[in-house]
Amino acid sequence: MTSPCSIFRNIPQQIVGSLIQPFYASIILFIIDWRLALAAIIGVPLFWAITIWTDRIYQRVFADLHRARSEATAVMLQQARGAAVLRGNPDSKVARRYDTAMRGLAAASIAMSVKGTPASAIGAIVVESGQVLLIAVGAALYLGGSVSAATLLIFLFLSLTFYQPIQELSGLAGYRLNQQQIAAKIGEVWDAQTLSEPAQPASPSGTTIEFDQVRFGCGEETTLHEVSFRAQAGELTALVGKSGAGKTIIASLVARLWDVDSGAIRIDGADVRDLGSASVTSLVTAVFQDVYLFDDTVRANLALGRPDATDAEIWDALVAAQCDDVVAALPEGLDTVLTEGGSDLSGGQRQRLSIARALLKNSPILILDEAVAAVDPGTEDRIQAALSTLLAGRTVIVIAHRLSAIANADRIVVVDRxxxxxxxxxxxxxxxxDEYRVLAAVQGLEPNQNRSNNAFEKVDQR
Structure with missing residues (x-):
């Protein structure tokens, strides 16, 4: 795959050189003999006209090529992530997307060559025609005695410094448009709306979270509609609902991963937009179902939120997270370098490491997004024990599909569409x-049912 940096490298310098050198060369040629100079440059206006036409062709074919590259890359990444599933279903419709994407990329590449190469060739022929005309005019003037052989020879040599850069400029047309496509992609990233930062950040003393008529959407689609609820300080608030109801987006807005379109999210009465990113980051910690660990040491992964944490503090967090035995068994302990994503650990081990990371950061507000989903019962018991320690004394927002896990929460907020x-x-x-009653019926929960298997019981720290 071509690196954007390699495409950008030296191209501006080459373009400038290809413009300046012919300009100076033409001045010298006119000084030597204006008749030969006119013959030399007569094809330049036609060359520029063809260059404009070529640009339009390249603009279309490069746009198609970049679109095909993007689609092929997206499919390739998706298939790499789901390789284990696709290996057992090689003839599925999803598996065939790769072939379709590759054929589209091949077709776009061929179209670029078929449509772009003839246009570039015509431009080169036009430039060369000027040199042919120069030789013909020079020969006629020499035979007529108007110019000497030495003058004609010098002129022919100097004309090379005029034609060669123009030919290079013609060859750079495709690269330049490729640059423009890449620059447009980079521009989309840079032009993305950034989170505002207050001049004087507010400093909340409490941790009560309030959603007040919050609306939020991705693009033109509105995802949340006038969402309002309150999560009291020190209490456990659970978000429940069907998949796609908007629970994870609500939790992400608390951490201010995005700003709301309208309404407000407040912490102790202060709008999160008035707190500043640094303050929100220190107040809020999230533990997600899909834990990501970086290609670095265990120590570096755990100390993301507290870079100055001592080894003793890290081990205390690991003990509380029921994960000290896992790290102790690693070849280099805290200095063991994990693979990207933590793929050399089990799902439950990664989950407990993320809980240890949250314990070490020690934020007063905690968000748990399906923290005990998709693990075996034995691992779930250990994660629940770790969570009990983590929840103590904090304002907690929990997302869970199993209602039995959050039935004893201080408040349950039901989200639908x-x-x-x-x-x-x-x-x-x-x-x-009605929506909660349907969810409970599906899971077999009834009023006053014994709910001892609660994943989110807080430890009494009194």
């Missing part, structure tokens, strides 16, 4: 909220 449709305790929601 980007809207809050119910809020309260488990038993009251069974009586007042």
């Amino acid at each position: 980007g809207t809050v449709v119910g809020s309260g305790g488990h038993d009251s929601l069974l009586l007042t909220c």
Whole structure:
């Protein structure tokens, strides 16, 4: 795959050189003999006209080529992530997307060559025609005695410094348009709206979280509609609902990964936009279902939120997260370098490491997004024990699909299609909220049912 840096390298310098050198060369040629100079440059206007035409052709074919490259790259990455599934289903429709994307890329590459090469060739012929005309005119003037053989020979040599850069400029047309396509992609990133930063960040003393008529959308699609609820300081608030209801987006907005389109999210009465990114980052820690570990040491991965943490503090966090035995068994302990994504550890081990990371950061607000999903019962027990320590004394927002795991939460907020449709305790929601009643019925939960298997019980620290 071509690196953008290699494409950008020296191209501006070459373009400038290809413009300046013919300009100076033409001045010298006119000084030597204006008749020969006119013969030399007579093809330049036609060359520029063809260059403009060539640019239009290249602009179309390079746009198609970049689109095909993007689609092929996206499919390739998707298939690499799902290689294990596709290996067992090689004839599936999803597996055939790769062949389709590659054929599209090949077709776009061929179209670029078929449409672009003839245009470039015509431009080169036009430039060369000027040199042919120069030789013909020079020969006629020499035979007529108007110029000497020495003058004609010098003129022919100097004309090379005029034609060669123009030919290089013709060859750079494709590269220049390729640059423009890449620059446009980079521009889309740079032009993306950034989070505003307050001149004087507010300093909340509490951790009560309030959503006030929040609307949020991705592109033209509105994902959240007038979402309002309150998560009291020191309490556990659970978000439940069907997949795609908007729960993860709500949690991400608390961490200010994005700003709301309208309404407000407040922490202790202060809008998160008035707190500043640094303050929100220090207040909020998230533990997600899909844990990502970097290609670095265990110590570096755990100390992301507290770079100055001592080894003793790291080990204390590991003990509390039920993960000290995992790290102790690694070849170099805390200095063991993990593979990218932590693929050399099990899902439960990665999850407990992320809990240790959250414990070490020690933020007063905690977001748990399906933190105990997709693990075996034995691992889930250890994660639940670690979570009990992590939740103590914090304001917690939990996202969970298993209602039995959050039935004892201080408040349960039911989300459906980007809207809050119910809020309260488990038993009251069974009586007042149709959506929650459907979720509970599917999972076999009833009012006053024994809910001892609660993943989110706080440790009493009194």
